[in-house]
Amino acid sequence: MALVIALAPVLTGVVRKMKARLMRRRGASILQPWRDILRLMRKEVVLADNASWLFRVAPYVIFAATWVAAALVPTFATGLQFSWTADLIAIVALLGSARFFLALAGMDVGTAFGGIGSSREMMIATLAEPAMLLITFSLALIAGSTQLSTIAEVMASPAVGLRVSLGMALVAMVMVALAENARIPVDNPATHLELTMVHEAMVLEYSGRHLAMIELAAALKLLLYISLIACVFAPWGIAAPGAAPVTYLTATLAYLAKLTLGGAALAAFETSIAKMRVFRVPDFLGAALMLGLLGTLLLFVSRGL
């Protein structure tokens, strides 16, 4: 749990640094997101006059839900402390409730931008969540469990091999991850244009420690998705429970390498593509939904696909 929270802002920093280097800028240090969060923690909170208790509570709820969800993912070893408590469906549900509170908080103050952001976010969520669940079903059908540790172990075993359904699930998962993390082409995490924002529009009114919580939650979510993709589709090097300390060490290094690779792929993708129009996002996520559905259907047709 402590590992994910320490790594999450660094991963965000790595992605930003790589994007900057790709554009031939020098870029800030990879520790900058951590510094920003610590700076925000020390700052005064400015609240809108008509903000309700919900507005003040929401950041902690969002952060807590995202943190628990991130702790459930097997990062470098299966059977970690929390792995047994909940499965992939619980992760989707935790993220869903975090999003629910974020959307509520966006509308709470009553500014136009918060409303626009919340409405866009919910539109994206209605398509991204079912897609994510369908991916979960495909994986569960192959692994025989929705438990992530079990899925990772099955995926790592030679029994699985290359499967069409897995390929579809991977593509769908990447699309969902892009949408969920407010990355280009669905949202632009670096924009200053209020009218085009999705995630940022909802948190425009936040400041100080509240904003720090939300930023940290956003960083955790990115880490969660990359870890999830890594542990399901590239489970190589993950340590089994009760392995030797050396195995744990190499597993950690492998995990860090996977994160860096994931971040690099994200940065390269974001640099090479423009943001899509808001009304094109349903098409994009609809494709993810269809891929997820196809993957599941294929598994019903034949367990070997």
Add this chain to the structure above:
Amino acid sequence: MGKAQITTVTLAEWVVAAEALAAGDATLLSLWGADGAVQMALMDAGHGLRVLTLPTETTFPSVARHHAPAQRLERTMTDLYGLTPAATPDPRPWLDHGRWPMRHPLGAKGPVAPEPPYAFLPVEGESLHQVAVGPVHAGIIEPGHFRFTAQGETVVRLEQRLGYTHKGVDALMLGASLERGAQIAGRVSGDSAVAYQWGFARAVETALDASVPPRATALRAVMAELERLANHLGDIGAICNDAAFAMMLAHCGALREHTLRAVGLAFGHRFCRDCICPGGVARDLTTEGAGALRDLVAEVRAKFPALVALYDGTASLQDRTVATGTLSPALAARFGAGGYVGRASGRDFDTRRDLPYAPYDRLSFTVPTRAEGDVNARVWVRIHEVEQSLALLSQLLDTLPEGPIHAALRAPTEPSAALTLTEGFRGDILIWLAMDASGTITRCHLRDPSWFQWPLLEAVIDGNIIADFPLCNKSFNCSYSGVDL
């Protein structure tokens, strides 16, 4: 460029002119107030320029009633001079936000009267919501208020409210000397400093029948093309950045910066402020300066085609710009939209070619136009203008005449006036200058091309989605400072 014909007209002739504008027989260039008169500048179909003066102390027949583009100009005139258009469709104030210590500062100064709060145009319908943006924006841009009424994501109406950078340029010009006037003109809109200074200098030279040494006019054109180059490069990158394609911004931004540095090296100021003065130019181009400019032209020539290919070849970017924010050719012609806004909607007009002034009359260049009128067309017009500017710079640097860079102006002997149109990067900048026998400015009216482009932006966004507004706005890139005189 032929001299403008300046006539005093009667009420009936004024109305006839307004009706001719409405019928599309002429293009409204500007409308402004003066001491005891209203004045209107028109351009007829053969590019002939006319200035009509209607003597009046209080009221005059509204031009906006017949011809909508005059609306904001009339409202400004009412705020500054207290001259009221009769039967105007929109009597609301424009520049005066109720924060001035007096009313009508240039006319019969009056005490401040309590005004009702500014009423935005009503919008009726079901499930509409309003989004207020600005005047303070998240980016580092000028202030302006945008009131969107939207149904879901679709914009039903956009209404702009400008005037936040009002700085009293008209009042500052009154009674100023010509040198001071040239300085003020150069500071009206920072990104068009060269075009404004050149326009003002030409107005003085036309009024005094002065001739300018050929080396000076050539150097002025060098500065103007460099200004166009820098602005277009910056904006092409910024438009792509508004579609979250930051790569273009990074590369175009670097080219723009190199341009500004070369200009700074060649002329001593990155934006050529105070480099042009009536009678010539203030700074000569040295051999090193010319070398730096030649290197710059070679660099942009080498690097720009790859960026154009990147823009053209990125499908996700094309998807955002094609068919977004379409301006119909009819509307562009009606508003006399200058620059790339008009030229991307089929309005084939460029003062450098159609009302030529030295040195453009001896240079060869083409004026790119497109018919689609969308964001993509405006980007392409700018791309082609960059290429034309590069070609013009090469021609100018290769044929730079030797000789003096400044000719002393003769002292004025009688009151005189002149109207000039000069092509800035946004379009034609109109400058009307009237001075008395001692060379003191009695009225100077500076009309930025944005006067006729801002209202078109309101029209263009209709039916588009809110999230596409930044893209449309950046493709217009109107000046706030230029209209908030």
